[in-house]
Amino acid sequence: MRNLLIIVIVLCFCMPFFNVAADExxxxxxxxxxxxxxxxxxxxxxxxxxxSEFEAALVLESDHAEVLHYLGMAYTQEQFxxxxxxxxxxxxxxxxxxxxxxxxxxxxxxxxxxxxxxxPVLQRxxxxxxxxxxxxxxxxxxxxxxRQYTAxxxxxxxxxxxxxxxxxxxxxxxxxxxxxKEYTAAxxxxxxxxxxxxxxxxxxxxxxxTAYLRLGDRExxxxxxxxxxxxxxxYAEYERLxxxxxxxxxxxxxxxxxxxxxxxxxNYGKAVxxxxxxxxLAPNDANFHHxxxxxxxxxxxxxxxxxxxxxxxxxxxNESILYNTLGSAYAMQGDQKNALVAFQKAVxxxxxxxxxxxxxxxxxxxxxxxxxxxxxxxxxxxxxxxQKSKQK
Amino acid sequence: xxxFWLFRNRNRNSPINIGIISERGFKPRQPWCFGNSPLSIMAxxxxxxxxxxxxxxxxxxxxxxxxxxAGTFTMGSDTRAADEKPKHKVYLDAYYIxxxxxxxxxxxxxxxxxxxxxxxxxxxxxLPQIGDWPARAEQFPNHxxxxxxxxxxxxxxxxxxxxLPTEAEWEKAxxxxxxRVWPWGNAVEPYANTAAEDDGYQNRLAPVGSFPKGKSYYxxxxxxxxxxxxxxxxxxxxxxxxxxxxxxxxxxxNPTGPEVGSWRVIxxxxxxxxxxxxxxxxxxxxxxNLKTSFVGFRLAKTAEKTKK
Numbered sequence: 238m239r240n241l242l243i244i245v246i247v248l249c250f251c252m253p254f255f256n257v258a259a260d261e262x263x264x265x266x267x268x269x270x271x272x273x274x275x276x277x278x279x280x281x282x283x284x285x286x287x288x289s290e291f292e293a294a295l296v297l298e299s300d301h302a303e304v305l306h307y308l309g310m311a312y313t314q315e316q317f318x319x320x321x322x323x324x325x326x327x328x329x330x331x332x333x334x335x336x337x338x339x340x341x342x343x344x345x346x347x348x349x350x351x352x353x354x355x356x357p358v359l360q361r362x363x364x365x366x367x368x369x370x371x372x373x374x375x376x377x378x379x380x381x382x383x384r385q386y387t388a389x390x391x392x393x394x395x396x397x398x399x400x401x402x403x404x405x406x407x408x409x410x411x412x413x414x415x416x417x418k419e420y421t422a423a424x425x426x427x428x429x430x431x432x433x434x435x436x437x438x439x440x441x442x443x444x445x446x447t448a449y450l451r452l453g454d455r456e457x458x459x460x461x462x463x464x465x466x467x468x469x470x471x472y473a474e475y476e477r478l479x480x481x482x483x484x485x486x487x488x489x490x491x492x493x494x495x496x497x498x499x500x501x502x503x504n505y506g507k508a509v510x511x512x513x514x515x516x517x518l519a520p521n522d523a524n525f526h527h528x529x530x531x532x533x534x535x536x537x538x539x540x541x542x543x544x545x546x547x548x549x550x551x552x553x554x555n556e557s558i559l560y561n562t563l564g565s566a567y568a569m570q571g572d573q574k575n576a577l578v579a580f581q582k583a584v585x586x587x588x589x590x591x592x593x594x595x596x597x598x599x600x601x602x603x604x605x606x607x608x609x610x611x612x613x614x615x616x617x618x619x620x621x622x623x624q625k626s627k628q629k
Numbered sequence: 630x631x632x633f634w635l636f637r638n639r640n641r642n643s644p645i646n647i648g649i650i651s652e653r654g655f656k657p658r659q660p661w662c663f664g665n666s667p668l669s670i671m672a673x674x675x676x677x678x679x680x681x682x683x684x685x686x687x688x689x690x691x692x693x694x695x696x697x698x699a700g701t702f703t704m705g706s707d708t709r710a711a712d713e714k715p716k717h718k719v720y721l722d723a724y725y726i727x728x729x730x731x732x733x734x735x736x737x738x739x740x741x742x743x744x745x746x747x748x749x750x751x752x753x754x755x756l757p758q759i760g761d762w763p764a765r766a767e768q769f770p771n772h773x774x775x776x777x778x779x780x781x782x783x784x785x786x787x788x789x790x791x792x793l794p795t796e797a798e799w800e801k802a803x804x805x806x807x808x809r810v811w812p813w814g815n816a817v818e819p820y821a822n823t824a825a826e827d828d829g830y831q832n833r834l835a836p837v838g839s840f841p842k843g844k845s846y847y848x849x850x851x852x853x854x855x856x857x858x859x860x861x862x863x864x865x866x867x868x869x870x871x872x873x874x875x876x877x878x879x880x881x882x883n884p885t886g887p888e889v890g891s892w893r894v895i896x897x898x899x900x901x902x903x904x905x906x907x908x909x910x911x912x913x914x915x916x917x918n919l920k921t922s923f924v925g926f927r928l929a930k931t932a933e934k935t936k937k
Contacts, residue, residue, distance in 0.1 A: 265752075269754070276921060366889050368871060402714070
């Protein structure tokens with residue numbers, strides 16, 4: 238009886254410790270679960286949910302430098318810059334020479350216009366990792382913002398050595414050189430920014446306009462400034478439509494305008510999304526299916542293009558241009574048999590359209606039928622001449 | 630009734646002999662190949678040779694390593710992500726790469742010999758389809774091991790007398806010398822365990838080798854999907870640009886990645902990823918300390934050079 242009593246007393250003392258151990262195990266399992274889900278959301282681009290998961294994980298186990306860095310990255314994506322700074326700083330307390338966490342901190346300082354704070358952090362990045370192109374790039378940009386152009390030039394030059402097709406870096410280097418009155422070098426770099434940059438990159442035109450003006454070439458300067466203004470207008474229209482579609486997600490007119498603008502800007506990836514939204518709003522409008530197929534073709538996705546244009550053909554079975562697009566998509570897919578049928582149908586519906594004959598001619602040529610290829614090429618030339626004379 | 634039996638014959642010098650136990654007692658029988666005739670001697674040598682060959686084949690099959698011949702291949706892409714640019718030539722010496730990712734059963738053999746708790750794979754209690762360690766080694770012995778850090782993977786490889794593949798080795802094994810978007814070719818097919826619903830393994834890992842149609846040009850399995858795979862290299866987004874500049878005149882030889890970094894390169898995509906991230910060129914990166922349910926690894930080793 239006495240022994241039993243001792244056992245009970247000992248167990249009473251020990252139980253809380255067992256519970257603590259069990260709780261710790263449960264907490265760790267929950268920590269793992271939150272981190273895993275955080276990554277899953279982050280990879281899907283859902284940063285808000287990733288933030289919730291990482292925050293929940295760090296409540297359970299706070300000393301994980303890596304998770305703190307990922308949390309900071311998710312904050313940065315969502316533009317919660319001050320929270321990102323805090324998260325990166327906590328991460329760096331645990332892992333002080335973590336190159337990527339330092340770089341992330343430098344970027345956020347840059348975005349917060351704290352260029353003077355960004356400089357030492359980014360200098361540490363390139364010191365630890367002498368091949369860190371992004372580090373040199375943001376360091377150079379920070380110096381440009383601080384108007385320390387002489388310091389900016391070697392960093393931006395090093396960034397370009399490591400990453401030779403970075404349009405934004407050429408632009409920043411051009412800007413630094415412009416301010417150092419090195420106009421010829423600046424012009425070269427603005428031109429390289431345009432060569433490697435996205436279509437409709439406006440800012441280098443402004444830089445070119447300014448540099449030509451300083452060199453006394455007013456004509457070239459005016460031409461560049463006009464392009465700059467035109468692109469700025471387009472950009473303003475893009476911004477307006479983007480805001481409008483965000484504010485009014487069911488505004489079909491806004492989505493149509495945005496999709497058309499994006500196609501004109503050759504931004505086919507975003508155009509696909511815009512057309513898909515148009516189709517959600519007006520599923521029976523063949524134009525949107527046709528637009529979607531053209532965007533897919535430009536992205537080199539012929540299979541998707543065929544599907545989209547087939548739907549357009551179902552909706553408007555007598556529209557010649559749809560068959561022409563269908564033929565082109567089939568041809569791109571390597572399906573010459575179906576391409577031939579589609580092009581023939583386009584010609585049958587609208588025989589005076591020169592480019593339908595041209596497509597058919599090219600297809601016959603690749604099929605080895607020189608006679609029909611030549612026949613349709615002559616038809617193309619004939620109808621093209623007719624069209625031009627009509628236009629005159 | 631005669632019974633064949635292998636037994637120890639204490640009355641003879643030879644410890645083991647083959648004889649016939651019959652109701653009349655033991656009748657020793659000399660097998661023909663144990664004699665001293667030239668034919669017997671030849672037969673014995675032949676037997677030893679055949680045994681050796683069989684052993685070699687067995688060991689090779691057990692390790693399931695695939696020889697990737699020396700040569701140049703195209704690494705990276707000019708039309709996909711920025712960090713895959715530029716497409717450039719890389720020369721690699723011959724090497725072996727694991728036909729499959731390292732499995733739970735294989736890692737278990739390593740783990741049970743470890744005294745270092747750090748080598749313990751992470752538990753995934755919230756994912757019963759993956760489960761806790763070591764129970765999952767028994768429950769899913771042929772699943773790729775996950776919840777292992779880069780350091781665990783490296784330690785395991787060293788224990789097996791091997792190493793992790795470099796990023797270039799990984800890409801060559803997945804892509805071959807043709808320019809395949811996915812290991813099997815350029816068309817989107819359900820030949821890998823991804824986040825897609827048509828691959829038969831929704832929200833779970835697949836046993837290694839479950840997608841024979843998804844094998845690479847060299848016959849390496851599961852190079853797309855199932856689990857991301859640790860490689861030996863540090864990650865740098867401009868490494869290819871840097872590497873290809875250095876190799877402007879001739880292909881880069883056996884590149885081993887940047888000298889420093891924060892993240893290690895992982896390749897191949899996983900069961901939680903879309904197929905686009907499972908391409909042969911897609912580069913991703915992860916902290917080497919992290920242990921997750923979607924990163925595993927496979928082994929590599931350098932093939933011995935043949936003497937000229």
